[in-house]
Amino acid sequence: MTKRRFPRLQGATGWALSAPATLAVLGFLLVPIGAVIAGTFMDPRGVFAPYISYFNSGFRTTVLFRTLQIAALTTIISLIFGFMTAYVVSRAPGKLKSLLIIAAVFPLLTGVVVRAFAWLIILGRNGILNQTLLGLGITSEPLEMLYTQGAVIVGMVYLFVPLMVLSLVGVLENIPRDVLQASSSLGASPIATFWQVLLPLAVPGLIVGAVLVFTGSFTAYATPQLLGGERQTVLATLLHQRAMVSFDWVGASTIAAIMTVITIAIVLAMSHIARRINPMAT
Amino acid sequence: MSDRPHPFLIAVAALVYFFLMVPLVIVVGAALSDTTYLTFPPQGLSLRWFENIFEISAFRRTIVTSLQIAFLGTLIALIIGIPAAYALNRFRVELPKWLGTLFVLPILVPEIVFGFALLKSLTVGAGVPIFAALLIGHTLLVLPYVVRVISASLASFDFSIEEAAISLGSAPLKTFFTIVMPNVRAGVIAAFILAFITSLNDVSVSLFLTGPGISTLPIQILAHVEQFFDPTVASVSVLLMFLTVAVMAVVERTLGLTFLAK
Known part of the structure; x- marks a missing residue:
């Protein structure tokens, strides 16, 4: 630790250096979003009027629950497959491991539009999957796969599995192999070792991954827009439609407020849980 | 096991x-x-669909806008983010803890809400031109990555080296550029690339900040897909992927890709 001769001056320098970035976040992020949320409580009809009318609309409550459902299913599927894949990656030999990590990073750096578009080619009425199924004689008519909840979930899992794999590989690598070996040499079956040793130690990573995937899929726009269309309207596409097509600013702001509150509540709740059950916590 | x-x-x-x-x-x-x-x-x-990209003026225009916004936004984020990351590490004791959290906020807030809020307060509320609003949005979008990646590489920097240079008579600003910056070069490059790619591929923030004549490539692709279903979109997508590969090759050569996984 270096000597601090002028603590007050040091603090002032620190503040001065971080001022531009701090002011940018305050002025262009916190204030505008705060204004959007505050605006919803200043409705002439009453403080909670926009929310009452939101939840009185059957369509809009359906959209909220559909969005939550899609996000939850995407998270669960990504957790299961991401965990198994991350385990294999974390135990792969050096060269192969870096190759597998690159292969997971690459789709992550490819844009969401490109990745949603790929599924449009696969799942379309004359898409690859339908052509294959028809060619094999499995179906006699093309299946309607696009614009279903399944299509949106497939697209979302595709979007978020790499994120899950990457956030779990690090955690799994840090679990000492000795611990697993100790477990098996003490007579635990591989399945018991998995459930009683590996999984509990990986919980913090699973929670981080789950938060990233849930909040990401809860607020995603391009994938539900392209693969779900109007039939699978979610909060993000509804927000865009209210603001840019209907010019319903109050409605759009209400949706924005609901999305923000749910996202932040989930992040806070999960990080609280993670801190409580982390066995390695100090 | x-x-x-x-x-x-x-x-x-x-x-x-x-x-x-x-x-x-x-x-x-x-x-x-x-x-x-x-x-x-x-x-x-x-390769005719690749040629077709450049024949459609909307694509030509939006490719240029996207590159401009990604480059300028990343640059501004670096200019304001590097001093912030430096201050967070150098004056860790003096500065409050919440300041570090503040810079992570743009990741925490749903991007689409952020885009809508900027539309409401800047474009509609204050009459800010669309290009400027788009640039502000992208700068804030990538700021958390810049601050986090550079903070991570500053975390292992021994600030007593800097103190030594200053006590030997080197000017503070000169010390920063000759002693501190070379040590976090890899971090700055990684931050630039991560921020550039994030901005280039962004949909949710740009969605509300486009207008007559001004749009970004991903937004233009979205609009095109909904009208035409021809291979042009596939070739634009490949173009975007190539940009990503090129950028990743640079990362791989400078510091290894596993860095991005952290």
Whole structure:
């Protein structure tokens, strides 16, 4: 630790250096979003009027629950497959491991539009999957796969599995192999070792991954827009439609407020849980 | 448990990687097809859909706008983010803890809400030109990555080296550029690339900040897909992927890709 001769001056320098970035976040992020949320409580009809009318609309409550459902299913599927894949990656030999990590990073750096578009080619009425199924004689008519909840979930899992794999590989690598070996040499079956040793130690990573995937899929726009269309309207596409097509600013702001509150509540709740059950916590 | 994963797990991992790679292969294949409709495997090989990108003025314009916004936004984020990351590490004791959290906020807030809030307060509320609002949005979008990546590389920097230089008579600003910056070069490059790619591919923030004549490439692709279903979109997608590959090759050569996974 270096000597601090002028603590007050040091603090002032620190503040001065971080001022531009701090002011940018305050002025262009916190204030505008705060204004959007505050605006919803200043409705002439009453403080909670926009929310009452939101939840009185059957369509809009359906959209909220559909969005939550899609996000939850995407998270669960990504957790299961991401965990198994991350385990294999974390135990792969050096060269192969870096190759597998690159292969997971690459789709992550490819844009969401490109990745949603790929599924449009696969799942379309004359898409690859339908052509294959028809060619094999499995179906006699093309299946309607696009614009279903399944299509949106497939697209979302595709979007978020790499994120899950990457956030779990690090955690799994840090679990000492000795611990697993100790477990098996003490007579635990591989399945018991998995459930009683590996999984509990990986919980913090699973929670981080789950938060990233849930909040990401809860607020995603391009994938539900392209693969779900109007039939699978979610909060993000509804927000865009209210603001840019209907010019319903109050409605759009209400949706924005609901999305923000749910996202932040989930992040806070999960990080609280993670801190409580982390066995390695100090 | 033996060191080698169970064959079932290996099979699942192989399937997951297959699932990850196949759609990208299909996009590349569809882009090369000589047909007027999207198909895979490609029928006849041709680069004409790549030429078509540049014949559509909307694509030409938005590619330029996207590159401008990504470059300028990243640059501004670096200019305001590097001093902030430096201050957070150098004056860790003096500065409050919440300041570090503040810079992570743009990741925490749903992007689409952020875009809408900027539309409401800047474009509609204050009459800020669309290009400026788009630039502000992208700068804030990438700021958390810049601050986090550079903070991470500053965390291992020994600030007593800087103190030594200053006490030996080097000017503080000169010390920063000759002593501190060279030590976090890798971090700055990684931050630049991560921020550039994030900005280039962004949809949710740009969605509300486009207007007459001004749009970004991903937004233009979205609009195009909803009207035409031809291989142009596939070839633009491949173009975006190539940009990503090029950028990743640079990362790989400078500091290794595993850095991004952290």
